[in-house]
Amino acid sequence: MSDTEKPVWVWLPAQSRPVRCGRFSLIRGVGTFHYDEDYLARPDALALDEFSLRFTRSGRGLRETRQGGLFGVFRDASPEGFGLALLEQLRGATLTDPMQRLEMSEGDSVGAVEVCDDIAAKLSFRAPASEQLLEVVAKLSPERASSQAAREVKGMRGTSLGGERPKLTVLHKGQHWIAKLQDRGDPPHAPLREYVAMRLARRCGITVADVEFAPVGEREVLLVRRFDRHVDDAGQVTRRLYASAHTVLRLDAQTRGERQRSYVALAYDMERWCGRADVNTAELKRELWRRMAFNAICGNGDDHPRNHGLLYRDGRWGLADAFDIAPYITFSGTLAMAITREGSSVASTGNLLKTCESFAVDPTAAARYIEATKDTVAAGWGEEQAACGVPPDTLPPPSFEWLADKA
Known part of the structure; x- marks a missing residue:
């Protein structure tokens, strides 16, 4: 295909070989995706995204203008930051073209989607020991x-x-x-x-x-x-579909203060993605509230939307395992995502309680969880260090001072 259009591949559940599911074109910042008719005819076909890449037989395809025209799950699979810098150094080239990045990236991208001509190169990836x-x-x-x-x-x-x-x-x-x-x-x-x-x-x-x-x-x-990969006894690798919260929230740039960049909005969209008769979405929302509360309590201000996500497993979408909880040494007292419906990201006890019912959490239970978590963190901070052979005072515990509501 041309430099502006590439096949899209997906690993279906329990399969170690991908199948082609469609084609993606990117022209002057506008992305267009078409599912292949052969893929749509498969009884085990899955939509790559529950909303932006839903199944459709429209000849016009699906369009995206956010993120430079990259659909969210494609953007999730594209290298960035350290990974992009390392790729550019090892390849001896500056990769400014998003399609070039997707083509030349390694086969360890998050989730179960690749956008490339040379799928064999992705399959050749071998993780070092x-x-x-x-x-x-x-x-x-x-x-x-x-x-x-x-x-x-x-x-x-x-x-x-x-x-x-x-x-x-x-x-x-x-x-x-x-x-x-x-x-x-x-x-x-x-x-x-x-x-x-x-x-x-x-x-x-x-x-x-x-x-x-x-x-x-x-x-x-x-x-x-990694929760999106499984290696079987024969060494074959299966992959699971993944969508970052950035994708689920349909965000564009990573900008603090954006209205949609909030835990409340994520709870709402998560219910739409995961809502099925056999899924307890209330418990999913309670789990999301616990994560938000824990980030606030321990001082993790790096809880941005790419550090949360949904995973497709056992035939349904649900919260991916928490995977990036890194408290700051000096915490400003604000999270990277808003806590309340009004858009406040201040990590206070009052804000956590104010919003808890949006996550199906009873205020009394929420207050108990906050106190119990503070006790667990205070007692366990040194215990966990000692358990892995590090002096228990190597890292000072969080002070929790930011949790106090300001007058």
Whole structure:
């Protein structure tokens, strides 16, 4: 196909080989997608997106003008931040064209969708062993940043993972995990801080991706198991459809203060995406409220819409496991997404209680959860550090001072 039009491929549930599902064109900032007739005729065909890429037989196709013309699930699969910089360095080219980025990116992108001519190149991706990465990290000289290890792992050709912090997909315990590295500009002990928060979130009733902490001398690596991948006993990889909250909310730029950039809006759209007779959407909303409350309590101001998402598994859409909870050392007291219907992102107890009924949470139960979570975080902050062999006072616990309602 031309540089402005490419096939779109999807991994259907439990399948290790993708099928072509349609074609995507991008011309002067306008994206157009058409499902293939052969794909629509399949009894197991799935829509890639419950709204923007719904099934249609319209000859005009589906159009998108936000995000430079990229549909959300395509944008989710495109490299950005560290992954894009690494890809450009290893390829020796500046990839300004979105279609070029999708074509040249590695086959470890989030979710189960690829937009490319050369699907064989995506299928050739092999995650390096975690042991190999840790060995490279251990050999770095003291003046070199841990992030440089990602460039030196044998066979490494880049990563399609998003975010600014250095990370790559590794094979760990027979499955795909994300290895997060300490970058030169990161606050001290960033991997440890995220590990402790993720462990405590699970203690507080939140569904969290599995995490492991790997100290390498004076350096640290955080391992987070990927929930959108499964490697079977034969080494075949299956993938699950994923849509970031940015996609679900139909956002354009990542701009704080945008009306739709809120937990309340996400709860509403999540109900539309996930609403089925066999799905307890009230419990999904309660889980989302717990995540919002935990972020507020522990001081995670990096809770932007790309750090939340929905996953298709067991024949239905639902909340993906929490996967990026990284409290700030100095927290401003505001979250990246609004908490209330009025648009306030102030991480106060009053705001959490004010909005709780929008998430099917009783105010009395909400107040109990906030107090219990504060107790769990305060008691567990040092315990989790000690449990992974780190002095329990390496990281000071959150102060919770921002939770007090201002007069």
